[in-house]
Amino acid sequence: MNQIQIDDIYISIEKKRIKNMYIRVTPPLGQVKLTAPFGSSDKYIYNFAVSKIDWVKERQLIYASNVPDDFVSGETHYIWGKPYKLNVHEIKDKNHILSQKHCAIWDNGEILLFAPSASSKKQREAILNEFYRKELKAEIPMALEKCQIITGKNASEWTVRNMKTRWGTCNVRTARICFNLQLAKKPISCLEYIAIHEFTHLIEKGHGSKFKAYMSKFCPNWKSLKKTLNEKV
Numbered sequence: 717m718n719q720i721q722i723d724d725i726y727i728s729i730e731k732k733r734i735k736n737m738y739i740r741v742t743p744p745l746g747q748v749k750l751t752a753p754f755g756s757s758d759k760y761i762y763n764f765a766v767s768k769i770d771w772v773k774e775r776q777l778i779y780a781s782n783v784p785d786d787f788v789s790g791e792t793h794y795i796w797g798k799p800y801k802l803n804v805h806e807i808k809d810k811n812h813i814l815s816q817k818h819c820a821i822w823d824n825g826e827i828l829l830f831a832p833s834a835s836s837k838k839q840r841e842a843i844l845n846e847f848y849r850k851e852l853k854a855e856i857p858m859a860l861e862k863c864q865i866i867t868g869k870n871a872s873e874w875t876v877r878n879m880k881t882r883w884g885t886c887n888v889r890t891a892r893i894c895f896n897l898q899l900a901k902k903p904i905s906c907l908e909y910i911a912i913h914e915f916t917h918l919i920e921k922g923h924g925s926k927f928k929a930y931m932s933k934f935c936p937n938w939k940s941l942k943k944t945l946n947e948k949v
Contacts, residue, residue: 739768746776764795777946787840797903802824806833820847848900863911866934886914909941
């Protein structure tokens with residue numbers, strides 16, 4: 717058995733002189749490879765792959781959504797699940813240092829990005845990320861209030877960070893929740909799904925059957941929201 721298919725995902729199989737089985741997803745295209753010890757049965761390999769398939773899909777979607785933007789006029793960027801054209805306006809500035817006058821705003825169906833003249837891609841990205849940060853911070857309190865009522869749990873504190881591999885995290889000891897900055901690109905319902913997901917970890921730490929049962933109780937359409945969240949934009 718050199719390859720297996722689960723759903724629409726092809727997984728290459730390699731056997732080595734190792735003790736434990738593992739699976740990995742490699743960037744940038746998201747190829748999947750499973751490495752198993754010599755003597756592992758086809759059934760055992762297949763069942764192991766099935767148990768990891770949700771993680772594999774998440775990794776592939778993360779890699780797919782990390783296609784770099786150049787942050788130039790004409791690109792499409794998303795705010796709360798809706799597409800907007802980016803319109804970059806350069807401001808003449810001798811030192812090209814970012815300041816309060818360099819910002820991004822919504823205006824008439826566009827995202828207007830005001831950046832220093834000859835600004836770098838990294839600078840324009842930083843300006844747009846600050847815009848997303850403000851948008852997200854404005855929406856989080858309402859989402860938390862709604863989801864606290866649903867789950868019966870409360871956050872002691874929340875923060876926003878630009879994370880590469882997670883949409884949210886929860887410290888179950890301190891009830892501190894962190895939201896991914898990129899959630900501002902997704903529909904509000906996805907933000908609420910992540911809030912419920914993290915609150916549910918205050919009840920059940922793992923992602924097993926008990927956790928999924930709570931999720932289905934608190935957020936009946938969580939599976940479709942998870943799919944929407946991980947779709948490339």
